[in-house]
Amino acid sequence: MSLFLVNRYLGEEEDGSISKESRSQALLAKLQQKAKEKQQQSLTEQRQQQLPKEPTQQQRVEKKRKAHKDSGQEFLHPKKKKKKANVHDLDSESHDEPVEQKKKKKKKKKNEEETEEEDVNDGQNPAGGQGDTEQEEAAEAENEKTAAPAGFKVVGGFENRPVQKVHRVLPQWLAQPDVIHRDIKNNLVPISDLSGLCSALVKRLQENGIQHFFPVQAEVIPAIMENMQRGLLIGRGGYKPRDICVSAPTGSGKTLAFVIPVIQMLMERVVCEVRALAVLPTKELAQQVCKVFTSYTEGTALKVVMLAGQRSFAAEQASLAEHRGDRRRSLADIVVATPGRLVDHINKNSGLCLQHLRFLIIDEADRMIDSMHQSWLSQVVKAVYKSGSEPRAMSIFRRTEPTHVTAASLSPPQMPLQKLLFSATLTQNPEKLQQLGLHQPRLFSSVHSDSTHKQDCFHFPQGLTEYYVPCMLSKKPLLLLHFILRMKLRPILCFTNSRETAHRLFLLVQLFGGVTAAEFSSRLSPGERKKKLKEFEQGKIQLLVSTDAAARGIDINGVKCVVNYDAPQYVRTYIHRIGRTARAGKAGLAFTFLLGVQEKRFLQMVVEAGSPGIQKQIVKPENLRSMEARFEVTLQELAKVIKHETNK
Numbered sequence: 001m002s003l004f005l006v007n008r009y010l011g012e013e014e015d016g017s018i019s020k021e022s023r024s025q026a027l028l029a030k031l032q033q034k035a036k037e038k039q040q041q042s043l044t045e046q047r048q049q050q051l052p053k054e055p056t057q058q059q060r061v062e063k064k065r066k067a068h069k070d071s072g073q074e075f076l077h078p079k080k081k082k083k084k085a086n087v088h089d090l091d092s093e094s095h096d097e098p099v100e101q102k103k104k105k106k107k108k109k110k111n112e113e114e115t116e117e118e119d120v121n122d123g124q125n126p127a128g129g130q131g132d133t134e135q136e137e138a139a140e141a142e143n144e145k146t147a148a149p150a151g152f153k154v155v156g157g158f159e160n161r162p163v164q165k166v167h168r169v170l171p172q173w174l175a176q177p178d179v180i181h182r183d184i185k186n187n188l189v190p191i192s193d194l195s196g197l198c199s200a201l202v203k204r205l206q207e208n209g210i211q212h213f214f215p216v217q218a219e220v221i222p223a224i225m226e227n228m229q230r231g232l233l234i235g236r237g238g239y240k241p242r243d244i245c246v247s248a249p250t251g252s253g254k255t256l257a258f259v260i261p262v263i264q265m266l267m268e269r270v271v272c273e274v275r276a277l278a279v280l281p282t283k284e285l286a287q288q289v290c291k292v293f294t295s296y297t298e299g300t301a302l303k304v305v306m307l308a309g310q311r312s313f314a315a316e317q318a319s320l321a322e323h324r325g326d327r328r329r330s331l332a333d334i335v336v337a338t339p340g341r342l343v344d345h346i347n348k349n350s351g352l353c354l355q356h357l358r359f360l361i362i363d364e365a366d367r368m369i370d371s372m373h374q375s376w377l378s379q380v381v382k383a384v385y386k387s388g389s390e391p392r393a394m395s396i397f398r399r400t401e402p403t404h405v406t407a408a409s410l411s412p413p414q415m416p417l418q419k420l421l422f423s424a425t426l427t428q429n430p431e432k433l434q435q436l437g438l439h440q441p442r443l444f445s446s447v448h449s450d451s452t453h454k455q456d457c458f459h460f461p462q463g464l465t466e467y468y469v470p471c472m473l474s475k476k477p478l479l480l481l482h483f484i485l486r487m488k489l490r491p492i493l494c495f496t497n498s499r500e501t502a503h504r505l506f507l508l509v510q511l512f513g514g515v516t517a518a519e520f521s522s523r524l525s526p527g528e529r530k531k532k533l534k535e536f537e538q539g540k541i542q543l544l545v546s547t548d549a550a551a552r553g554i555d556i557n558g559v560k561c562v563v564n565y566d567a568p569q570y571v572r573t574y575i576h577r578i579g580r581t582a583r584a585g586k587a588g589l590a591f592t593f594l595l596g597v598q599e600k601r602f603l604q605m606v607v608e609a610g611s612p613g614i615q616k617q618i619v620k621p622e623n624l625r626s627m628e629a630r631f632e633v634t635l636q637e638l639a640k641v642i643k644h645e646t647n648k
């Protein structure tokens with residue numbers, strides 16, 4: 001039983017005597033009739049709108065006469081109509097019968113019309129009738145042109161017009177960056193030219209073999225240090241310092257561009273507190289950056305701590321702070337972390353205090369933005385503005401999250417938090433950058449992008465030469481062997497799209513013999529991966545088959561050649577992979593194996609990304625022939641090894 005009675009509309013002539021079924025049928029018929037009437041009405045209205053102003057009677061007669069006189073016109077017109085009818089036949093098959101009838105009627109009417117016209121000549125025909133027929137015809141013709149499939153009514157009458165492409169308009173700071181020279185070799189700046197660096201740091205640079213700064217360093221180091229004249233608390237002119245974004249090619253020296261100024265600015269600190277935090281996407285990268293920080297803080301009071309899960313949580317916790325009674329003492333000035341481990345330490349109150357944080361460095365920033373769903377940044381910001389245990393009035397360095405600017409809010413000295421972003425493929429998507437909550441950002445970029453510049457256009461290292469090698473899937477391993485054994489291109493860093501492919505390829509090359517190979521992927525423990533990278537750098541390994549685990553940021557000295565065994569799917573992956581060679585202004589080669597179906601899309605992607613030119617490298621089948629017999633045997637051996645591994 002229903003709770004509410006819902007009254008339905010059953011038509012005006014509701015009659016209790018009629019059965020429910022027949023009533024609904026009658027109602028349906030009525031509605032259909034109404035719909036038909038409405039359709040006809042709107043059709044007539046549409047025709048009237050489409051027709052030009054009704055000509056006068058005299059004009060109509062004149063027009064007809066002209067048509068008669070015009071030789072051939074009389075014969076052409078029906079033909080044209082017939083042609084039209086033929087074309088339309090396809091559609092009209094689905095039209096209802098009335099259409100055909102209508103046409104016949106029309107023809108008849110036309111004949112009548114022609115005879116009538118003779119009469120009209122006398123000027124005795126009243127306005128209306130025949131003019132309407134003409135109008136109808138014109139409307140019909142027009143309708144035929146834009147006819148929709150049978151049974152559908154064209155609404156709106158829109159025409160197909162080419163739509164103008166909407167150009168992106170970037171905010172000023174993205175559209176007009178401070179430009180960094182891409183050519184490293186010709187734009188070196190002697191380290192003595194940069195004022196503000198203490199002698200200890202200069203000495204350290206020299207000891208590490210650095211006599212000149214690379215262009216990115218020469219631009220970015222002074223920009224970060226320009227806030228140091230008045231200490232850590234206030235920036236230029238007494239304002240909060242601007243956040244800095246750097247987009248420069250792979251291997252252009254971005255790491256030192258933040259390591260040097262941060263160390264220089266913290267050098268004079270009195271109390272040890274965490275004042276710089278560098279966040280990197282992987283353990284390997286965190287380790288690499290930590291190593292650079294440690295190297296340049298040697299001989300100073302500054303302490304660097306890494307939170308990347310290389311050590312146990314307790315060990316990391318112990319390295320952050322020590323407690324004497326109820327007093328806590330920080331043991332870290334600079335923390336280098338991966339986002340996951342960092343959030344762990346914040347949430348578990350492990351002793352990581354970020355209330356004095358002055359620099360937040362986000363390396364591989366575009367990748368870090370993509371991992372923002374982990375909300376690591378909001379957790380860091382929350383930890384930075386967390387009020388301490390000291391009573392508010394006691395602490396002059398208390399921090400509150402910036403809100404409206406009032407006299408009261410400006411009075412206490414606040415430690416500003418400055419964000420420093422670095423990437424070779426920094427996104428220009430303002431929506432993505434928005435997530436970082438940047439304060440009056442300043443961009444340093446090697447790509448000058450005017451406001452209408454294409455998205456995802458990057459600069460490639462200058463010493464890099466790119467090739468693509470058209471090949472068949474079954475010949476890829478042979479090609480790689482040809483590169484190492486015949487062309488003597490080694491050491492090679494070879495990328496695959498999955499760890500399974502990396503593993504099989506490594507096994508295959510090892511079974512084939514003649515080359516020392518290793519794999520690098522998540523199949524290996526962090527310790528093993530570290531060892532492999534070291535051996536590769538030392539030249540003990542000639543071929544390192546890797547997944548994208550080694551694609552970003554990893555700085556391996558002396559990689560002559562990168563091979564994309566599997567073509568990368570995204571342009572950013574391509575840029576980072578090939579950027580493992582041609583670093584620090586050196587030369588390097590990058591080869592990408594392409595199957596026929598991949599060629600077009602890949603080449604288009606690379607050109608759109610701003611590649612200076614990728615060349616075709618053909619390896620003739622006869623060059624591989626001598627290795628084929630051995631290769632077949634190796635494949636059989638590989639099958640056995642893999643079967644054995646699977647069974648294990």
Ligand SMILES: Nc1ncnc2c1ncn2[C@@H]1O[C@H](COP(=O)(O)OP(=O)(O)OP(=O)(O)O)[C@@H](O)[C@H]1O
Nearest residue numbers: 210212213214250251252253254255424553555584
């Ligand atoms: N001024 C310099 N003089 C000589 N070598 C330098 C200088 N600056 C950096 N390098 C060297 O250049 C190499 C690349 O530097 P770095 O790793 O900082 O590049 P990057 O721009 O961060 O690259 P990626 O985008 O791939 O991470 C390193 O081996 C580094 O030691």
